Amino acid sequence: MTDTSDTTSIRDAVSRQLPRRYRAELRFRAAGLAAVASAVGILVILLISILSQGLPAFTVNQLVLPVHLDRSVVDPEGDASEASLRRGAYSRVLQDAIRAEFPEVTARRDLRNLFGLYTPLNATRLMDDVLADPSLVGETYTFRMPIADDLDLYLKGRLVEDRTLATSGLLTISADGDALALNSSAPDFASLVEDAVATMRAEATALDARAERARNLAAELEGSDAEDALYEAERLSAQAQALREELAENDGRIELNRDLPTILVELSGVAVRLTALDANGRSASGEAMLGDAADISGAADWTLYVIDTPESRRRVSDQAIVWTRALEARGLVRTDFNTYLFSNADSREPELAGVKGALFGSILTMLIVICLSVPVGVFTAIYLEEYAPKNRLTDLIEVNINNLAAVPSIVFGLLGLAVFINAFGLPRSAPLVGGLVLSLMTLPTVIIASRAALKAVPQSIRQAALAVGASKTQSVFHHVLPLAAPGILTGSIIGLAQALGETAPLLMIGMVAFIADAPTLGLEGLTQPATVMPVQVFLWSDGAERAFEARTAAAILVLLALMIGFNALAIYLRRRFERRW
Template identity: 45%
Template structure:
């Protein structure tokens, strides 16, 4: 009976353990799938193809940098919509392209001066909200429906509408239209948008009411000029934007313009090279991680150059040469305690010593590497001591037996055999340092850095801090950028830990 109960307890423990592993795996997959799903849109960027006038009248060949490149882009976009007039509408139209489109055009001309002269087809990035709309992340669209026998009358921005069927009234009620006087309906900015495509133009329905003779009448705002008048009933296409205009960062008029550009084949979805090869920017469509990647690389170089030789030397001394007394015991206890100290404490130390006392440059990879080296030292020392301790005493005895000195024994025989374990511990410590944010915030590496750092004393930031900054920005496009940067940081960490595993498997010895 007792044996059966013991077997049952072992079985329950086995299933509980398997369940715990499965639950942990489920949450890990959930986390990774969420990050990947949000990150994927950031790897693509929409560009609009525009015919831009680069003639000598617009750009002086003797001093091309003095030209208004953004103005040239706006002129090219305006040529696509010659019917757009009025200051407010032109400003709205220009907002479809990124404010950095002029910089993109200038860089293309600098790379290929032969472009000067005549009109050229140029690809410029769209604004972040326009890009999100084309990715289907900003406004949810319902299915398009065919509406028969629609009449449009009137001229100007406001027109009268006539429908042979009053089914559109029921659709408007379901879309959140507001009840007006006499049983009429008003489609406000808080309701779904009804865009009527007819006669080559687009009309946004604003009011509807039933007719006694059947059907419905209404009013609409012309978003895109009709190519011809519709005095006789004609077929139309009704498109519904289910996300209310008040709840999105893009207007119905901008949606119509973008749809026209996409329908004309003038919008391309490309691999987002700006994200990988540019620095920080306040404009989401221009923001990139290259500055943070370079800053992280420079910081890690300083961290490795300081922590590895000092940590290994300390481990060798404590393990091979130091006598066992109260001082060495105190040092060992403090090393173990330092490994458990919160990382922000090292940031405070760097702020007090490196910045305030030594007056080293703020936000520099040199200071960041020194702070992370202090944090990584205990990990490397503990791993190195464990690797040295794992070398059998017979190796030392054999070396000493053939006349080798203590130093020769350690550096010619013990250290090479312990190096795989030391390298593994070092890589794990570096991976931990790569993912740290708190200590770097304390030394000012949270600063907004546009330029790519060119040296160890230049102002820079690192990937974890860049992620922290983007996560605090209100623009929706930065949410995708944040997830993409997290994915890249996780990739670096996985690679570093994989290298540690490979080194351990490749050089590990069974004594």
Template identity: 40%
Template sequence: MTFATPRQVFSLFEADVRTRNRNAAERRFRLYGVIAITISMLALALLLFTVLDNGLGAFRQTFIEIKVPLDPARLDPSGTRDVEAMKKVTTIGYGKVIQAGLVATLAEAGIATDDSSVRDVFNLISKEAPAQLRNRVLANPDLIGTTIDFRAFASGRVDGYFKGRVSMASAELDSNISPAQLAIADEMKAKGLMGLHFNWDFILGPDASELRPEAAGLGVAIIGSAYMMLIVLVLSLPLGVAASIYLEEFAPTNRWTDLIEVNIANLAAVPSIVFGILGLAIFINFAGLPQSAPIVGGLVLTLMTLPTIIISTRASLKSVPPSIRDAALGVGASKMQTIFHHVLPLAMPGILTGTIIGLAQALGETAPLLLIGMVAFVRDFPASPPEGFFDPASALPVQVYNFTQRADPAFVERASGAIIVLLVFLLVMNAVAIILRRRFERRW
């Protein structure tokens, strides 16, 4: 028998060449790791900084605060306070009321306006304002005849001026705003008639047209995304877990199950836009479900999420030690009892993590939703479930995409703001995943 020749070591205090080389290799490897982590942390920091820097402004909006006397002659010519009759007055009529209120408020504050500049001042207010006032009055006709405090959005350009996006110099070249208007805006701000406030409408309100970025909100998109997540969760969790349990624990290993297994692995890698085409062909063209509806989006995202859930569930079922199965079978538990009493609870943290990661993926998915019409401009809130599942809605990532498509630079800020909201939702979901895992793990 041959033995390895012993190493010629004279002192343990002195590392030989081989050892030094090995240690150097280890140090190099650690350095590579540190470099890799530093690069990714920097990239993450840069991403977060850009998004926050661009997007935080979207949560604060410039508002104009004026007193508006609601003139009964204009708003309720019939004098009956009948809502149906009052609906005949269009936003143009309300615009006139606001203009009158604005002039009065400015006069009271001592800001000089002449006939030529009244139009300019009125244009400082968002085109959304008359509609807002109209809705408020129609909801409460008793307001007519009183003078109300009305907080209206300032136009996108004015908002941009206070956020540093628009300057006097750029206003010279801008057909939508003039330096004179900005000067009045400055004056109004100094008098406290105009200022930046937190804008709940950005989170809760519906989208607005390209001409009024200041009024655009995420409400419909958030509800659409929430509905879709609900559908995905309700469909994909039971389907995915049941499929995994069957495949992992009950199915015989033969050519068919091999085929299914390969296909599930492949499905997880299929580009998401393909699922969109599939949804368009099957759910909309064949099954006749409505376009832009959360139900179709939810179904498509369910198909996308299922492979993720199945793969992670199978992995966590597989990782349950066989000794637990033996123990349960050994005391005479049936296969199903073994799985449901012992294996599944142990696999639960992994299943939940996989499910929430799948949901988070689905929440951020855009491409398939574009194909099933969720890219449409939707201003009406969907009804409450289950009817609401069939109403048109938007989705958060699609809303981001929509905002970036619009010309007005004010939408850059809103797109980043929408990304922040999306990231907050993702963070919350991941936090829930971590908490659930901790809770389930602590029991053992």
């Protein structure tokens, strides 16, 4: 009787606890799921942001210009020798080619702007083409060169806010003194007038609000500070007033300036920038930007192109945009895969900058790291785990190895500078030294991971090998090491991936630098100046030109691809080993 009542009470107790236990489990599982979900979410956001920023850098807009390689210009000696070809005036060839597209441009300043459509560094590329194929001399050659970085961004729609408006009226343009008078048979400019008026009103209101704030500030302040604030308020009020008066004057005619959106009237071969809009929405004044616009009557096929970002707030001028659009309309702008990103080393000009130098530098550095840290690390681990006696000395070594893994990586850079460069006299900025430094940094990781993998091999395997008469070394290399190989491999790959993404230790040995030539992929490349992928990312992220922004993300993508390739290789090798054993 007592037995049954005991059982019931135990059952009661257990079932009382049960809901709480299940709730605890549920909570734990929910927390785990939430952690995984947020990790995945953040990863996805990261990838999307990098991809959206970096993908545009994988295409490039190129000018495809027929260049005439006049013998007297590119071959000054006239003997077609390499020395002579190297002295050719290739920048003049390019300048002539672009001038041929816009013969009306003659003023010195305008010409300078025109030559700014591409970087002069392209002259060197043209020279390389000619040197590679001297038969081009005297011929007309279709040369592709990347358009200037800002215009590239403009063409990709990442630089300005713009829109194209359709028109319904017939356009007549006539000369009006220095300027041009534009008239449309329909109120095609009306919406632009409204926009401009609204913009100016909003501006005036904003100025008033700022003036009000300044006045309030003046009331709180005393002495000269109050006077200054009051003066500022008066100035702002006056500006607002001026804007309003401007709107009221001239029968509502609005003068356009660099602080207002640019409005371009475009018809075939002609572009006119509007300088003033009449309140009637049918007439306007303008200035010619492209082609001969002085005598046009009754043109039906014309559009209004509005760049909402004012000229004063962007890096490309209206004129450059007009030229670029003209070149595009003539089919001289081609969007290509950005081969420069992979065939070039770093450059000051973003459109010609590439990751080749950094990629090769990384590959060379990694080769050194693989060749040094993996064998040394694995054999150290084998010795410590399988052979070394357990005593104070080995304990000390073990503690020190574990501590080394926690040493900040820049310290290894200092060591590299002091030992490899100063004491051994190895060259600066070289993948050899970088590889040595990163090997030292990676060694503890490899040793610790390898020891853990060796430790995980069951003792019975060692005994089995010894019992059939295998020597210690045979038991280790025939049985223990193959079983530990997947773990060793994983640890080594983690170490290598860490080394691949490291920048700090390279700072000290001169690998964080602008290096415009890629090292050769070979033994001699080990001592040539080079940089590595993460350093390239770091340098570009610091670049002044906006086009470096996309290239930074693109370089990160290349680095990520490299890492994924690395890990895929590791997984493949792991699988292979696991299948065999």
